[in-house]
Amino acid sequence: MLKPFFAQFFAFRPAHLHLAAHSHHPWPDLALQAHQEYAIDSIRAADHKWDKIFGQVLPEAQQHVVRQLGCDLADADRVTFAPNTAEFVARLYSAFEHVKAPIRVLTTDGEFHSFARITRRLEEVGKVTVTRVPVRPFATLNERLAESVRASKKSAPYDLIFFSHVLFESGYAIDPDFVLQACPEQSVIVLDGYHAFMARPINHRPLADRAFYMAGGYKYAMAGEGACWLYVPPAGDGLCPTNTGWFSDFVGLSGTQDRPVAYGPRGMRFFGATFDASGLYRFNAVQHWLSAQAIDTAAIHRHAHTLQGTFIDQLTANTALDQALARHHMLPLTTPRGNFCTFEMPDESQAVRLEAAIKAADVYIDRRDRRLRFGWGVYHDASDVDIAVERLSKAVSPSV
Numbered sequence: 345m346l347k348p349f350f351a352q353f354f355a356f357r358p359a360h361l362h363l364a365a366h367s368h369h370p371w372p373d374l375a376l377q378a379h380q381e382y383a384i385d386s387i388r389a390a391d392h393k394w395d396k397i398f399g400q401v402l403p404e405a406q407q408h409v410v411r412q413l414g415c416d417l418a419d420a421d422r423v424t425f426a427p428n429t430a431e432f433v434a435r436l437y438s439a440f441e442h443v444k445a446p447i448r449v450l451t452t453d454g455e456f457h458s459f460a461r462i463t464r465r466l467e468e469v470g471k472v473t474v475t476r477v478p479v480r481p482f483a484t485l486n487e488r489l490a491e492s493v494r495a496s497k498k499s500a501p502y503d504l505i506f507f508s509h510v511l512f513e514s515g516y517a518i519d520p521d522f523v524l525q526a527c528p529e530q531s532v533i534v535l536d537g538y539h540a541f542m543a544r545p546i547n548h549r550p551l552a553d554r555a556f557y558m559a560g561g562y563k564y565a566m567a568g569e570g571a572c573w574l575y576v577p578p579a580g581d582g583l584c585p586t587n588t589g590w591f592s593d594f595v596g597l598s599g600t601q602d603r604p605v606a607y608g609p610r611g612m613r614f615f616g617a618t619f620d621a622s623g624l625y626r627f628n629a630v631q632h633w634l635s636a637q638a639i640d641t642a643a644i645h646r647h648a649h650t651l652q653g654t655f656i657d658q659l660t661a662n663t664a665l666d667q668a669l670a671r672h673h674m675l676p677l678t679t680p681r682g683n684f685c686t687f688e689m690p691d692e693s694q695a696v697r698l699e700a701a702i703k704a705a706d707v708y709i710d711r712r713d714r715r716l717r718f719g720w721g722v723y724h725d726a727s728d729v730d731i732a733v734e735r736l737s738k739a740v741s742p743s744v
């Protein structure tokens with residue numbers, strides 16, 4: 345689809361087959377120019393680079409984020425940035441610190457470590473009580489989550505409802521509108537959209553008044569690390585995180601600092617402090633490039649799913665690959681999903697062995713416990729499916 349735009353990536357290891365678009369997406373060539381532009385601005389303008397960052401680069405990135413979220417462009421300034429999503433999670437939790445303890449959290453048992461780890465630790469020290477809805481069976485996950493939300497409306501509402509839009513282990517896409525339709529007013533809602541952002545079209549508009557939406561540049565946005573974003577809904581306007589940075593109240597900095605801590609408006613409320621803005625330069629450059637190519641997220645999603653369909657068909661048609669992989673595919677292709685396929689092995693040692701054999705065949709995938717993930721993206725075409733199947737056949741030969 346857009347393979348020629350990744351020339352530097354392919355030149356580095358021409359024979360290598362990278363199937364981890366869901367993990368670290370390769371950077372298109374133009375990301376290098378954007379990265380250099382940041383360095384040049386930093387060298388030439390020194391302190392004044394922030395004029396450009398806050399006057400031009402950041403507002404543009406905000407526009408791209410809200411456009412990708414399907415929200416109103418007038419709400420672009422509701423988007424804030426941080427180097428990673430763990431920082432946002434810590435900041436969000438800190439908004440409850442002075443309010444009450446323990447706070448009640450509703451989530452799933454399939455959340456990514458950035459949220460799961462902090463949550464477990466807060467649980468250990470008695471600051472949160474957590475209800476984790478099991479993600480399995482997937483077919484009833486939306487209904488079970490929605491039921492927990494509904495039930496809390498009648499009893500004690502959750503303080504925080506946090507779940508992934510697309511789950512990182514399986515790729516299953518939760519339906520946030522359905523889950524949250526009966527959400528109590530008091531609950532703060534946060535969606536982790538890292539595996540949805542630019543993997544599948546998002547329409548956050550129906551929840552834009554209520555729900556935070558968090559994602560970042562490392563995966564499908566092709567912008568690399570160091571740039572994550574958080575959409576702050578009007579429902580978040582009253583929150584006062586204790587984990588706060590001085591960028592949050594830029595306008596108030598020149599005044600006396602002996603008054604109550606103030607927060608900037610809308611997205612600024614959740615801003616941290618000095619950061620490396622190169623990820624935003626890369627993100628903007630990627631967005632420009634995709635627009636120029638007339639490629640939107642729906643097209644990216646279609647492309648990845650077409651390749652996945654052919655891939656699964658070819659695996660199924662091959663007896664050894666069917667046995668080793670295809671029959672372990674976690675989700676039917678018709679399920680609402682992200683852009684990777686996960687094969688769940690019967691046990692972890694089998695998964696480890698198979699992963700090693702696949703890597704030895706020069707195919708890069710990744711593993712989460714006993715799950716092997718294969719991610720497809722715009723830097724692949726149909727010939728990569730054939731190469732993958734050929735190499736995987738070798739990898740699953742009887743010696744494996």
Ligand SMILES: Cc1ncc(COP(=O)(O)O)c(C=O)c1O
Pocket residue numbers: 427428429430431456458508511512536538539560572
């Ligand atoms: C669902 C999800 N959220 C967040 C992240 C990234 O977390 P962080 O930005 O804290 O490194 C990942 C990374 O794989 C993820 O899968």
